[in-house]
Amino acid sequence: MTSKKALATPFMIWIVAGTIIPIGAIAYYGLTDRNDRFTLENVLAIGNSVHLQALWLSVLLALISTVICFLIAYPLAIIMKNSNFGKRGFMIFLFILPMWMNFLLRTMAWQVLLEKNGVINGMLEAIGLPGQEIINTLSAIVLGMVYDFLPFMILPIYNVISKIDDSIIEAAYDLGASTSEVITQIYLPLSVPGIVSGVNMVFIPSLTTFVISNMLGGGKINLIGNIIEQEFTVSSNWNLGSGLSLVMMLFIVVSMIFLERFDKTGEDSFI
Amino acid sequence: GNGGGEKVYIYSYGDYFDPDLIGMFEEETGITVVLDTYDTCEEMYPVIKNNSASYDVLCPSDYMIERLIDEDLLSEINFDNVPNIKNIGDKYMEMSKEFDPDNKYSVPHTFGTAGILYNTEMVGDTVIDSWEDLWNEDFSGEIVMQDSIRDTFMVAEKILGYSLNTVDEDELKEATELLKEQKPLVYKYANDSTRDILASESAAMGVIWNGEYLYALELNDKLEFVVPKEGSQLFVDSWVITKTSENKENAEAWINFMCREDIAKQNFEYLTYSCPNVAAQALLDEDVLNNEKVFLTDETIDNCEVLKDLGPEGNELYSKYWKEFKAE
Amino acid sequence: MKKSLKFIYIGIVALFLYLPIIALVVLSFNESKSMAVFSGFSLKWYEEMFSNRMIMQAVINTFTIAITASITATIIGTLAAVGIDGMKSKQQNLVLGFNNIPLLNADIVTGIALLLTFLMFGISLNWGTVYLAHVTFCIPYVILSVRPRVNKSTNTLYEAALDLGASRTYAFVKVVLPELRPGILAGFLLAFTMSVDDFVITHFTRGAGINTISTLIYSQVKVGIRPSLFALSTIIFVMVLIILLLVNFLSKRGKEKVIY
Amino acid sequence: MKELIKLEHITKNFGNLRVLDDFSLTVHENEFITLLGPSGCGKTTILRILGGFETADEGKIFFEEKDITDLPANKRNLNTVFQKYALFPHMNVKANIAFGLKINGKSQKYIDDKVDYALNLVNLKGFENRSIDKLSGGQQQRIAMARAIVNEPKVLLLDEPLGALDLKLRQEMQYELIRLKKELGITFIYVTHDQEEALTMSDKVIVINDGYIQQMGTPEEIYNEPENAFVADFIGDSNIIGGTMIKDRLVKINGHEFPCIDEGFGNNKLVDVVIRPEDVIVRERGAGKINGTVLTRVFIGVHYEMLIKSEENEYEWLVQCYEKYDIGEKVSLDVIPSNIQIMNKPTSSDEEAIDLDI
Amino acid sequence: MKELIKLEHITKNFGNLRVLDDFSLTVHENEFITLLGPSGCGKTTILRILGGFETADEGKIFFEEKDITDLPANKRNLNTVFQKYALFPHMNVKANIAFGLKINGKSQKYIDDKVDYALNLVNLKGFENRSIDKLSGGQQQRIAMARAIVNEPKVLLLDEPLGALDLKLRQEMQYELIRLKKELGITFIYVTHDQEEALTMSDKVIVINDGYIQQMGTPEEIYNEPENAFVADFIGDSNIIGGTMIKDRLVKINGHEFPCIDEGFGNNKLVDVVIRPEDVIVRERGAGKINGTVLTRVFIGVHYEMLIKSEENEYEWLVQCYEKYDIGEKVSLDVIPSNIQIMNKPTSSDEEAIDLDI
Numbered sequence A: 001m002t003s004k005k006a007l008a009t010p011f012m013i014w015i016v017a018g019t020i021i022p023i024g025a026i027a028y029y030g031l032t033d034r035n036d037r038f039t040l041e042n043v044l045a046i047g048n049s050v051h052l053q054a055l056w057l058s059v060l061l062a063l064i065s066t067v068i069c070f071l072i073a074y075p076l077a078i079i080m081k082n083s084n085f086g087k088r089g090f091m092i093f094l095f096i097l098p099m100w101m102n103f104l105l106r107t108m109a110w111q112v113l114l115e116k117n118g119v120i121n122g123m124l125e126a127i128g129l130p131g132q133e134i135i136n137t138l139s140a141i142v143l144g145m146v147y148d149f150l151p152f153m154i155l156p157i158y159n160v161i162s163k164i165d166d167s168i169i170e171a172a173y174d175l176g177a178s179t180s181e182v183i184t185q186i187y188l189p190l191s192v193p194g195i196v197s198g199v200n201m202v203f204i205p206s207l208t209t210f211v212i213s214n215m216l217g218g219g220k221i222n223l224i225g226n227i228i229e230q231e232f233t234v235s236s237n238w239n240l241g242s243g244l245s246l247v248m249m250l251f252i253v254v255s256m257i258f259l260e261r262f263d264k265t266g267e268d269s270f271i
Numbered sequence B: 001g002n003g004g005g006e007k008v009y010i011y012s013y014g015d016y017f018d019p020d021l022i023g024m025f026e027e028e029t030g031i032t033v034v035l036d037t038y039d040t041c042e043e044m045y046p047v048i049k050n051n052s053a054s055y056d057v058l059c060p061s062d063y064m065i066e067r068l069i070d071e072d073l074l075s076e077i078n079f080d081n082v083p084n085i086k087n088i089g090d091k092y093m094e095m096s097k098e099f100d101p102d103n104k105y106s107v108p109h110t111f112g113t114a115g116i117l118y119n120t121e122m123v124g125d126t127v128i129d130s131w132e133d134l135w136n137e138d139f140s141g142e143i144v145m146q147d148s149i150r151d152t153f154m155v156a157e158k159i160l161g162y163s164l165n166t167v168d169e170d171e172l173k174e175a176t177e178l179l180k181e182q183k184p185l186v187y188k189y190a191n192d193s194t195r196d197i198l199a200s201e202s203a204a205m206g207v208i209w210n211g212e213y214l215y216a217l218e219l220n221d222k223l224e225f226v227v228p229k230e231g232s233q234l235f236v237d238s239w240v241i242t243k244t245s246e247n248k249e250n251a252e253a254w255i256n257f258m259c260r261e262d263i264a265k266q267n268f269e270y271l272t273y274s275c276p277n278v279a280a281q282a283l284l285d286e287d288v289l290n291n292e293k294v295f296l297t298d299e300t301i302d303n304c305e306v307l308k309d310l311g312p313e314g315n316e317l318y319s320k321y322w323k324e325f326k327a328e
Numbered sequence C: 001m002k003k004s005l006k007f008i009y010i011g012i013v014a015l016f017l018y019l020p021i022i023a024l025v026v027l028s029f030n031e032s033k034s035m036a037v038f039s040g041f042s043l044k045w046y047e048e049m050f051s052n053r054m055i056m057q058a059v060i061n062t063f064t065i066a067i068t069a070s071i072t073a074t075i076i077g078t079l080a081a082v083g084i085d086g087m088k089s090k091q092q093n094l095v096l097g098f099n100n101i102p103l104l105n106a107d108i109v110t111g112i113a114l115l116l117t118f119l120m121f122g123i124s125l126n127w128g129t130v131y132l133a134h135v136t137f138c139i140p141y142v143i144l145s146v147r148p149r150v151n152k153s154t155n156t157l158y159e160a161a162l163d164l165g166a167s168r169t170y171a172f173v174k175v176v177l178p179e180l181r182p183g184i185l186a187g188f189l190l191a192f193t194m195s196v197d198d199f200v201i202t203h204f205t206r207g208a209g210i211n212t213i214s215t216l217i218y219s220q221v222k223v224g225i226r227p228s229l230f231a232l233s234t235i236i237f238v239m240v241l242i243i244l245l246l247v248n249f250l251s252k253r254g255k256e257k258v259i260y
Numbered sequence D, E: 001m002k003e004l005i006k007l008e009h010i011t012k013n014f015g016n017l018r019v020l021d022d023f024s025l026t027v028h029e030n031e032f033i034t035l036l037g038p039s040g041c042g043k044t045t046i047l048r049i050l051g052g053f054e055t056a057d058e059g060k061i062f063f064e065e066k067d068i069t070d071l072p073a074n075k076r077n078l079n080t081v082f083q084k085y086a087l088f089p090h091m092n093v094k095a096n097i098a099f100g101l102k103i104n105g106k107s108q109k110y111i112d113d114k115v116d117y118a119l120n121l122v123n124l125k126g127f128e129n130r131s132i133d134k135l136s137g138g139q140q141q142r143i144a145m146a147r148a149i150v151n152e153p154k155v156l157l158l159d160e161p162l163g164a165l166d167l168k169l170r171q172e173m174q175y176e177l178i179r180l181k182k183e184l185g186i187t188f189i190y191v192t193h194d195q196e197e198a199l200t201m202s203d204k205v206i207v208i209n210d211g212y213i214q215q216m217g218t219p220e221e222i223y224n225e226p227e228n229a230f231v232a233d234f235i236g237d238s239n240i241i242g243g244t245m246i247k248d249r250l251v252k253i254n255g256h257e258f259p260c261i262d263e264g265f266g267n268n269k270l271v272d273v274v275i276r277p278e279d280v281i282v283r284e285r286g287a288g289k290i291n292g293t294v295l296t297r298v299f300i301g302v303h304y305e306m307l308i309k310s311e312e313n314e315y316e317w318l319v320q321c322y323e324k325y326d327i328g329e330k331v332s333l334d335v336i337p338s339n340i341q342i343m344n345k346p347t348s349s350d351e352e353a354i355d356l357d358i
């Protein structure tokens, strides 16, 4: 039916106006200098040691938080799958609800909680443990990333895991597999699409955040996101900012390739 | 009521005047106020430069005003519409000439200086009177610095005895090294929240505007403020009107309103930043007026320097070293 | 895993997620303006919140943008989900690839890209630009939610309606749409949530005086957030909680599951 | 009987795959026609072309002598009962049935009466307000029928309407369908790959393979006189054995001569011989022509089914009978002449398919 | 035969629903046992309790006289073939079959050999590297069998393994399963709701309804001598008629007296009489006891099935025979004594179910 395809027309227009042209705009700014002359300088600026360092740190922190999110989310998803049906809806609800408290505020709340004389240290001291100096360090940023993006790991993984037929799991037990063998040999390979999309949903925002590092890093830590943001707001060098953004898009291309490989339909993955 | 849809778009530092004033202004004039705020002038600049959003009135700091004037982004104020300009002290109009040579573009809103706010109990016997005290390793992890290019570099430049407005790359490099050296000791680079951090005793000392002092004292009476002996930055934040303003008369009405003595007084009481409105000063308590941490002595003022715009190359240079220092 | 162990695990994760929220709720009742000290119970921030026009305006902006943008996105996305189903698989992959871009793209890059586009075309930033930006990043969520429901059975139902004499439009509206409803609803809610929660893209595309709750909060982050914003968030949070509970309760009675 | 539908030289390709090749078929008024064939042979495609959901690449369709080749689905005076019912899940039973009537702008009174009538017809009175997901498979099936029937189509197309039901229910519904067909007096074009179903229900069976018509006739004709090995094999478990036609009415199988009733194959021609399992007579050793040994035996409800291995040439005969023989028992087999069906051996695979043009 | 499995007094509730009530069963070595019953009667639940996927609320399970009631699934020496195969979709055929062997730490050589052997057994040699989604239903079925078999379980549990296949394939797989069972010599516990399947394949059939055993016996016993109306009706289309036992070996049906072979019901007692459709003999009018008129007739492949309405009391007899009678034709019906099956009328619904404890 050809008329069916026509229904996508508004969307196609929107893709052009809202995705393709803006990417073109970024490419234009990124590949020109202040005087509109073509240059690769802004893109190559990623090689500048300051930028490289920020990028390296960003990648590192994003990796760490992605791994932590995965380690938290995976067992949770399995537990959620196996809990009985009534509770299942409740649990998704439980993990989505926090998204309704503004994320800037939630992140900021960690400032309050982690402050040297803050709530958590207060509680630790009350039970006789030494206070922790987390705030304004890399750990605080990782914590913020894990906190903000954890639901984006939980949901896609849960989504895929919940669709694994119970009888497949039972078949594995039936053939003598122990629980850990079931997890490594059945659950894990079968939930790869969910993991890939969860990893994407956590890694990319972590990699490019500037808000979390601003709020929990005490202004001491510059991630690549902060640098791009500062080029736009503080330094007013939009060309450089765009050039660096173009570099960031490379990561997105990579993750799209991953998605393409593991999640052909695009159906199973998100929410 | 917003009679006839009259509006004025204001873009200022966050929490920089008493919000009640908006209601009063609207009541009196029938002009609706639309307020937007920024953290640093650097954040405001591209918005105005690209005219990506159209504001009428801004309240930037000295050096930024200079830059805006240079780049022809401001329009001259019609002082016929701002009769209350008379309330602003001559001394302050004189100061303004540093960045607005003919007093044509700006009307001062606040002025002040940066200093060190510290917790008398936590610093103990140590005398705090120099910027170098912020490099004291005894207070490692208890020092709060500003998180704003020019204000942060200022501290290092003052210690090194350079001008705040230096564009000498070697001098800047030196300052950067100094700041990097201090970085491990710093608890946090913050702006106005320095006040809260000190009030909660999460840190022992921090760089802050003298205008915050009174308010900080309310939260924690162990706090003390000093303007270091090396001298400091003198800032003047003034109202200006954008070139592209579509509501220029409303903007002038707003400025005029803010210059009225009762309004300026009310605002001072809310904000506690020194006000250049002499008519308002006259209405204040003696204690406050004589508190030299609030209303600086001439001696202090003379020891301070006003920030100047550095031009595109200068800005780029600062930006470059700022990133380098942050990347450490 | 033992049952109790499971509960402890879920409990710890939940605590981690809710701790900051609890802190915010508590602080919204704090007498003092400073977040550092709890100096006594007070409702004054709730009063201030209601009387502060900037906050109210931000609330209005947030929700008008979220509602209009997510409705627009839902319409475009739903049509697209059906339309994509009618494409050949190569074309489908291409279109879905583009659909993924705003999803995968860093918010900051999306925001900047849109900002640059608006400026290049001389569009002054205002409410409308935020709206357009939000529609852009909402559409992919709608498509992702609706597409799995567009399958063979919807196609058969559509044909069954034609078979019974319905026109194409009638069949689409009366048969296909209701069939897609759960997906559409989920997509709408997801888009709505994302829109309300968005900061970065709004930050780059908003015009003079167009604050949403997020940008208002961000503008106060460095200055020190006034607790009236905590009060606001607490109220929104509690309202959403109640609405979701009600929806779930009602739909359970109607035997239709809305997870979220 | 009047001609109602005529498919003429229909050809249909999906990409490189030719699903229908020059397919022609005439359906008369009030017939119960069944299209029978293995999965993938193109049955659904024929129905979809008839229903207007697929366009033929070549060929024409006539309905009461009018060319309807290009008429869209919603304008054709025939209704389809889909394989998985395709009931509208968000409407209740009544709204489902009334759907077509509403679209045609019938009055509420008319709709109410018609729905009542249809529910009565399918024995589901009182189900008006049930929601679809509260119905069993068989009930859904009947509602799908009712929904199609109320529009008073001249022809009802049914695509494996019973495929998803279990055995017991399937049998019940078969009776139901035959009854409905009789009461309504309309034409049914029925698709199935279940040979038993086809034989039970139809006036005329059309056996299709690879988009060609293999044979067409009454159930008895198809069952008793399959025209080629494909039909014989597909229609039921058969013993298909190579044989030699000695002369008219005499065929040699397994080295034994059997009288039969077929003529005209020529003398000493190689042929295929079809003998149904239930037509093989098992006798005590010596009392029949072919000697064999019982290999397996299962009880399948009504009778026993056995494999009996011929001692002469190892051929394993499939045999059904009421008596119980033990495994290993030595028996003899016989067949009466009228139960021997002779077929030409196909000389090429192309010839195997007989393209009928009626 | 040695006792292999013993279920003793198993009770299982789901919430308020009692699915199994004091259920006991003994399975001997090398039996092919079929659990047969309508949907929802608890068949799967029994298998799941045996497999260790569900725990019984009460009762004990013994395996070779050891109590395995609390042994987890992965420690039991029995394997399940799941209704929808439950093959691991991310592994190829070989990896699926090798799964259990790998887990048990067998050597690669042993695994290779075993997989080869199993594939050979299920006639799928050369399929090692196929991915699961490239297999047809029947092939998947066989792989599921192979996967279970390689572990050399003492018992194989099969939960409607053929339910998803179509008729033709189902029949083929039935033969395949019987063959496998014979070659392997292990115990099969087989679940189905298809009576034909149960009769065809099993050594012993256990008819279950509502969690109770209704009857247990060889297929012939179950079919020919159903112990109650439920079994009679469930096992095949039957004529179940109220009658009166005049005295031993004489029953009155439709007002006519018939000699029969049952005794011990007492004199003039009301009973249920079961007569299979194929056991009703159709004669010319006058040649039999009951007069009737042919109502409907369908050809169902092997024979004709007719409804014949008794003229005395309107009862509609279901009759199968090879001869063709026309609709409306007046005939007479007869039955030979050994084909008349007498059953007690249930006095309460509770008594209808016979709880066997073997």
Ligand SMILES: Nc1ncnc2c1ncn2[C@@H]1O[C@H](COP(=O)(O)OP(=O)(O)OP(=O)(O)O)[C@@H](O)[C@H]1O
Binding pocket: D014, D015, D017, D019, D037, D038, D039, D040, D041, D042, D043, D044, D045, D046, D193
């Ligand atoms: N839309 C399509 N695109 C490509 N190939 C198709 C399409 N529809 C059907 N086919 C192919 O055409 C052939 C005939 O399909 P059809 O559905 O008519 O078979 P069928 O006889 O109805 O089989 P079944 O009994 O399995 O329903 C099959 O090989 C099928 O794969």
Ligand SMILES: Nc1ncnc2c1ncn2[C@@H]1O[C@H](COP(=O)(O)OP(=O)(O)OP(=O)(O)O)[C@@H](O)[C@H]1O
Binding pocket: E014, E015, E017, E019, E037, E038, E039, E040, E041, E042, E043, E044, E045, E046, E193
């Ligand atoms: N996990 C469960 N929770 C609640 N009820 C259940 C559960 N599993 C089964 N039941 C109920 O127990 C009864 C018996 O179920 P079971 O699956 O054993 O039936 P079955 O005989 O296998 O039926 P079928 O032939 O349909 O597979 C049914 O009424 C079913 O609804």
Ligand SMILES: [Mg+2]
Binding pocket: D043, D044, D045, D159
């Ligand atoms: Mg088909």
Ligand SMILES: [Mg+2]
Binding pocket: E043, E044, E045, E159
């Ligand atoms: Mg079952």
